[in-house]
Amino acid sequence: MEQYLIYNSLSYPILTVIVAVPLVGSLITLFIRGDRYLKIWGLMVTLITAVLSLPLYSNFDLTTAKYQFAEFRDWIPFVNIDYVLGVDGISVLLVLLTTLVMPLCILCSWTYIKDRFKEFICVLLLMEAAMVGVFISLNTVLFFIFWEAMLVPMYLLIAVWGGPRRDYASIKFFLYTLIGSIFLFVAIIAMYVTTGTFFIPKLMAHQFSFSYQMWIFWAFTLAFAIKVPMWPFHTWLPAAHVEAPTAGSVILASILLKMGGYGFLRFCLPMAPAATFYCMPYLIAISIISIIFGGYLALGQSDVKRLIAYSSVSHMGFVTLGIFLLNTVGIKGAILQMVNHGITTGALFILVGMIYERTHSREISDNSALGMVMPIYVTFLVIFSLSSLAFPGTNSFVGEFLVLLASFSKYKIVGGFAVIGAILAAAYMLRLVQKMVWADSDGHMHHGDRSHLFDLNFREIATLGFLTVFVFWIGLNPEPFLKVMDTSTTHLLQQLESGRHVMPAGEHHALLNGVGESIKHVLALK
Amino acid sequence: MTLFLPELTLIFMALVFFFASLANLKETRLQALGLLFSAIAVLVSVSSYGMEGSLFFNAYRVDAFSQMFKVIITFGLFIVIYLGKGLYGIDNTLRPEYYLFMTLSAFGLMCMSSAVELITIILSLEIHSFALFIMIPFRKHGAYRKQMEAGIKYALFGAAASGISLYGMSYIFGMTHTTYLADLVKIIPGVIFDKPLMLIGLVMLLCGFFYKLALFPMHFWAPDVYEGAANETSGFVATLPKIGAVALLIRLISLAGADAGQFTWVLMVFAVLSMTFGNLSALVQNDIKRLLAYSSIAHAGYVMIGLLCATDFGYLSGIYYIAGYLLMNLACFYVIYNLAPKGENITFDDLGGLYKRSPLLALTLAVGAFGLAGIPPTIGFTGKLFLFTAAIKKDMYALVILAVINSGLGIFYYLKMVRAAYTGVDAQVSPLNLRLSTAVLGIFFIVIIILLGTFPQGFMDVAKEAVAAVI
16 A cells, blocks of 8 residues: 555544535534524535645645555455545645635525525535545545535535526436446446456556456546536536526536546546557547537527536636646646636636626626626626636636647647637637626616616625635746646656557457547648 | 244234234324334344254254344334334224234245245245235225225236246256255256256246346236335335345355356346336336336346346345345335325325425435435445446446446436425425424434445445355
8 A cells, every 4th residue: 555655644634534524514504593604604614624625735745646645444345445535646736626615605605595505505515525525535436436426416506506497407417427427337346346456546557458448448438528528418517507506506617527637637547548548539539629619609608607608618628638638738737727717617607696696697688888887896707707718827828828738749730729719718708708897888877777786795805806816826826736736747647658558459449440540640630 | 942033023923913903902002012023023033143043844944144134124124114103094994904914924024034945935925925915905095996906916916926936846846856945956056057947947936036026027016016005015015025035036046056057147137127127117107106116126127136146245235235225215115105194196296395395305215216326325326336346246247237227227217206306396385294203214214324325344244144154
């Protein structure tokens, strides 16, 4: 075990604690009465979790690719399932993103949620426990348990507190994700039977045969592609986003989608390296389709939430593109892009929620020309919109730039296509900003009664202000974030290199072979 | 004598109810009696765990395996009696008899888990079935006297299944000249490959227990019986007989040895057809009990996956899964029972807005249904994990993939149930107040389904010891 893990040396078992605090908190919620106390309790629990998770960054050892802060305990010994947790450079930022975004989810629901507050806080805290669990599990079964356990609270968030079409959206979300993960489940068991372990680092070290790798690769890819979501599995996302309450949308955009990208990095690449190299052209092609397709659809939306949802498809396309370029810059860009997307899109959804509370509409036309009456609101809107279109100086610029850099250095034509996505992003975000802030405003207030459009209060400013800090911090000085992932990314690429040679001379999967070669041919512009 | 003590407890319990049927006791008293004696039966079974011995000319074996099943059966009986507080669906005058036959039926199941000789097996099967045949038509008011239809169907199918079993037995006896399982296990593995008659005999013998488990091709009775019988009776029929059936199936399947060739194939085909048929039919049901009936056919298929592996891990998983199924299914029946204070059947419309009427019932239903669907961290997930692991260990990838696709199918209708409970009507609904004792049971279901799913090690240790007694 010591070859993979560095045991936790802090005064408390940090990883268990950041799962257990929200979990226990959610149970205690059931015994609290009164909406006011419930809100405060929810905020307290998430804040405590956030504070307790901070040593993950401050005590992080940058020099090693081993899993840190690890904990190990026997759990179900007779099938070799252990309770083992740990983080490395790939997961640590995502864990912190989760713990830091959750208090904001409570804050943005402060007045948005009107009924069933007790259940709402309970579900939100359960969700936090499950999401953190996904990122820190080092055992495939544990990972799968958290992965699936997340579905139920998320389903409830949409089904109980959602918009008018919540029934349709929640069931679509549930079925899509679940059907993806049943193959993940078979792959997990199959790997156990082959290797005798559920322990992720050991599975990474094991060399599977090439055709075996192909099977598990596609089983994993299906699950993660649905979660990301990549085209053509993206259709659940707009539905779920539009109907979910603000907190649900924020969780969905900021954290849930990241699990797809995380899954690719943690499972597909290191466990099936030869298959990854083999299937790379397809995944790159799908990523590009996602980038352009998502951007193109976002252009035509009149519903703000739907627009941001499609922009997520496009942005997450950059993530998968970065991952499957299979070089350091691309993967680092992809991880950073995941964090950025969590910050920016989360903030945009919070902004939509705020305006929805005031006008009860998400249509752009109902929310136009706000600049005069809500100056603070539109300031934030412009900041995060610019960040979303990767304006230099903001966080997304760094991530997208790294991914573009990687693609131009590897396949120029891929870079060319990806740039189209970046341009589309500018087109739809600027159109949104133009309509919402200015529209046909001539500077006079003659748009009817706008007394309900009061500007942001302190709570709302604090929520957005916190995220704004990160927009510029990452945008102007990304080094503290990039250096965290350095060692782990290098290690991941080493794993890939050392594992790529089990591929035989292409007799397998002859059908795929031909298509893959021609895609490669097009990509390389030969 | 001490070896037979758990069975004797139930016989005594049946006698008590026999005399109670002569007196004029109130329902609460009757239930208290039932709870008391079934609790004693649980304690006796637990304390008899670890005993070993044979009775009745070696036809009746008491070992870790049988005693573990007896604990599960008596415990199930206790919960079924606890759950049926008030016996909403049963006519006042028939209540003592209802408990009497339920006890006798459970007694038959206990005998099944210990029987190691073919005639004894059939006898205990009949004791169990006959009591059930009488119990099923006990219903206060069913639409169009559906309870009668259910009773007739169950009896006719049961008789046919027993007939097929006996016919298969005659083949086996004819070829081996013994009815003792201990002798059969020495002969059958040698002949099953080159004597098709043995294969046919064995499969026919199993049919009687497929009937109890509601496994394809002996599943046709399930939907009508579940629908026609009273809610509390369905809860009993849906769970306990399956425990007994699994106990015997393990004993009988292990007769064929670990590598049984075509025998495994036959079971595999039954398992897959059972899952597929059950899940596809469940998708279109509107009556919740009918839906659960089809889902039970599907679950019989999953359990069969574990049993047909014929490895100790496979049997273990099967036992774990069926015990989990007992809990999850009873959780669903608990909700149905409490939603229908007049003993009527429940449809999706009745579930609407349940989370507003009674959050506890809605949560219990959610945990039960998500458990049946196999979503972590419930017992259903862990069970499926074990079952599929057992099957992949035997290289049965195709079977596992079919099963996994099937569990995907299953999620549609389980989710439909939860969805109905958590969304639905916007109109004002009357709140449903549960008694404290009822609420306790709901919380018990939620906790145990999650706890046993998260920490299966303890159960598996016991089950492992038990299975070691068979193989």
